[in-house]
Amino acid sequence: MKKFIIYLFVSISVLNLAKAESISVRNLNYDDAAFVSLSESTIESKNRMIKKNMLEEYTSPSIYSYTVKKGEDIWTIIAKTSLNIDSITTLNRFDFIGMVREEKEVFLPDTLGIFFDAREHEKEELAQRFSFNAAHILMVEDPLESENTLYFLPEIKLPFLERTYRTGVVFHAPLMGIKTSGYGTRIDPFVNEDTFHGGIDIAAEEGKVVHASRGGKVIYADASDGYGNLVIIKHELGYYTLYGHLNEISIEMDQIIETGQAVGTVGTTGRTTGPHLHFEIRRYNQPLNPENIPFFLIHGETEKKQ
Numbered sequence: 001m002k003k004f005i006i007y008l009f010v011s012i013s014v015l016n017l018a019k020a021e022s023i024s025v026r027n028l029n030y031d032d033a034a035f036v037s038l039s040e041s042t043i044e045s046k047n048r049m050i051k052k053n054m055l056e057e058y059t060s061p062s063i064y065s066y067t068v069k070k071g072e073d074i075w076t077i078i079a080k081t082s083l084n085i086d087s088i089t090t091l092n093r094f095d096f097i098g099m100v101r102e103e104k105e106v107f108l109p110d111t112l113g114i115f116f117d118a119r120e121h122e123k124e125e126l127a128q129r130f131s132f133n134a135a136h137i138l139m140v141e142d143p144l145e146s147e148n149t150l151y152f153l154p155e156i157k158l159p160f161l162e163r164t165y166r167t168g169v170v171f172h173a174p175l176m177g178i179k180t181s182g183y184g185t186r187i188d189p190f191v192n193e194d195t196f197h198g199g200i201d202i203a204a205e206e207g208k209v210v211h212a213s214r215g216g217k218v219i220y221a222d223a224s225d226g227y228g229n230l231v232i233i234k235h236e237l238g239y240y241t242l243y244g245h246l247n248e249i250s251i252e253m254d255q256i257i258e259t260g261q262a263v264g265t266v267g268t269t270g271r272t273t274g275p276h277l278h279f280e281i282r283r284y285n286q287p288l289n290p291e292n293i294p295f296f297l298i299h300g301e302t303e304k305k306q
């Protein structure tokens with residue numbers, strides 16, 4: 001019993017520390033005072049952006065937190081608050097909009113704009129990229145990591161292509177099949193211990209055509225350790241897609257290919273327990289979860305066995 005009380009105390013104090021700067025919104029409607037103050041501010045901010053009528057000076061935005069309810073997604077939050085994809089995904093560092101999902105705590109700024117991790121960016125670099133006065137870039141305490149700081153560019157938008165990648169619509173399903181393994185930590189069937197799976201496995205009959213999820217340049221098309229016959233395609237903005245365990249590879253190194261073009265066929269090369277595609281999306285070296293692309297796996301799961 002004593003142990004339990006100590007544990008509870010510790011976890012509550014850690015929680016308070018991490019959330020010190022954010023104001024909790026319970027409901028996205030006008031009977032919630034926190035929602036009222038958030039939405040009054042965001043609606044004004046959106047109107048300034050529409051009219052291209054920026055303020056002379058901005059102060060650091062207040063950060064609100066909201067736990068997504070059943071049936072809600074990023075579009076619910078956008079409709080209710082007037083925030084946009086750019087502000088929500090950059091503040092929370094969501095690779096794809098599908099990361100706004102039920103029961104997830106999402107941080108919401110009271111001013112529209114874009115956020116950047118100060119460990120990864122320089123003010124001057126951001127100022128140049130967005131034609132923004134470096135002296136007007138604000139600092140915000142990172143709601144995800146209390147010791148960290150974010151740079152904030154108020155009422156600035158992400159470039160169109162960058163936003164489009166975050167919606168995930170640029171990626172097409174590479175293969176219709178049955179998802180047999182998801183992204184994340186799982187028990188490796190070969191060594192029987194926890195390992196990180198950086199993609200998804202889609203099972204389908206051997207020889208079925210695998211399509212490029214997105215057009216780009218082929219930077220690898222050869223045998224590999226583990227992934228067997230592997231194709232890697234380089235896209236814009238540091239994104240890559242990987243196609244593993246192929247039977248045949250039907251494209252060549254350095255080839256420029258289009259979205260949907262055949263890259264090879266489903267096989268069992270490398271470490272497999274049956275014919276399937278290992279599919280990964282990476283940004284730079286970081287694997288991203290394709291299951292956070294809304295609708296993506298609906299395609300992948302349409303041919304479920306009866």
Ligand SMILES: [Zn+2]
Binds near residue numbers: 201
């Ligand atoms: Zn896999």
